[in-house]
Amino acid sequence: GQQLNQSPQSMFIQEGEDVSMNCTSSSIFNTWLWYKQEPGEGPVLLIALYKAGELTSNGRLTAQFGITRKDSFLNISASIPSDVGIYFCAGRSGANNLFFGTGTRLTVIP
Amino acid sequence: DAGVIQSPRHEVTEMGQEVTLRCKPISGHNSLFWYRQTMMRGLELLIYFNNNVPIDDSGMPEDRFSAKMPNASFSTLKIQPSEPRDSAVYFCASSFGLGDNEQFFGPGTRLTVL
Numbered sequence: 001g002q003q004l005n006q007s008p009q010s011m012f013i014q015e016g017e018d019v020s021m022n023c024t025s026s027s028i029f030n031t032w033l034w035y036k037q038e039p040g041e042g043p044v045l046l047i048a049l050y051k052a053g054e055l056t057s058n059g060r061l062t063a064q065f066g067i068t069r070k071d072s073f074l075n076i077s078a079s080i081p082s083d084v085g086i087y088f089c090a091g092r093s094g095a096n097n098l099f100f101g102t103g104t105r106l107t108v109i110p
Numbered sequence: 111d112a113g114v115i116q117s118p119r120h121e122v123t124e125m126g127q128e129v130t131l132r133c134k135p136i137s138g139h140n141s142l143f144w145y146r147q148t149m150m151r152g153l154e155l156l157i158y159f160n161n162n163v164p165i166d167d168s169g170m171p172e173d174r175f176s177a178k179m180p181n182a183s184f185s186t187l188k189i190q191p192s193e194p195r196d197s198a199v200y201f202c203a204s205s206f207g208l209g210d211n212e213q214f215f216g217p218g219t220r221l222t223v224l
Contacts, residue, residue, distance in 0.1 A: 042215025
């Protein structure tokens with residue numbers, strides 16, 4: 001399968017701080033997606049990106065589709081305790097298969 | 111509105127036993143996906159269906175795994191015989207169509223094979 005490297009693996013931050021995580025691929029993707037997973041639940045879609053260079057926001061979340069189509073980042077501004085969870089990037093290369101990153105575990109300290 | 115429903119939520123079984131995981135997709139969705147999540151390999155697509163027809167099962171790890179979708183509102187993933195390395199969280203997701211249509215995930219079934 002295709003490799004998606006996500007970093008960092010985990011983050012411990014103070015409430016109110018900004019967060020940045022990224023995902024890189026060895027292959028080109030046509031779509032980049034960012035999901036959040038909370039304990040005992042399935043992943044929930046946060047942001048979808050469809051074009052190289054695209055920058056999209058969803059509230060305090062901002063994500064970008066890298067120009068090379070091999071990377072994407074997700075920023076969270078002014079973190080709050082409910083941002084805690086595991087964030088996954090995912091890429092689609094034209095077929096219907098989604099390839100997921102290894103995840104970034106976020107802990108927000110009140 | 112009900113999301114994707116999976117049952118059971120937890121399953122503990124002994125090696126060699128047959129395991130059947132169940133999924134009810136969101137009403138009106140015609141695509142269904144089975145994923146497996148482990149610490150070592152992350153989230154992997156096992157198989158997906160479109161209009162009840164299996165489209166790609168290349169992610170199914172072994173012949174011990176099989177999946178069916180007898181109708182638009184029900185799918186099963188069966189492991190027979192189960193092995194300890196099958197222990198994982200299995201997710202079902204559904205979408206309206208394929209491609210870039212959003213996949214909605216169920217809560218998962220946590221399988222432990224002793």
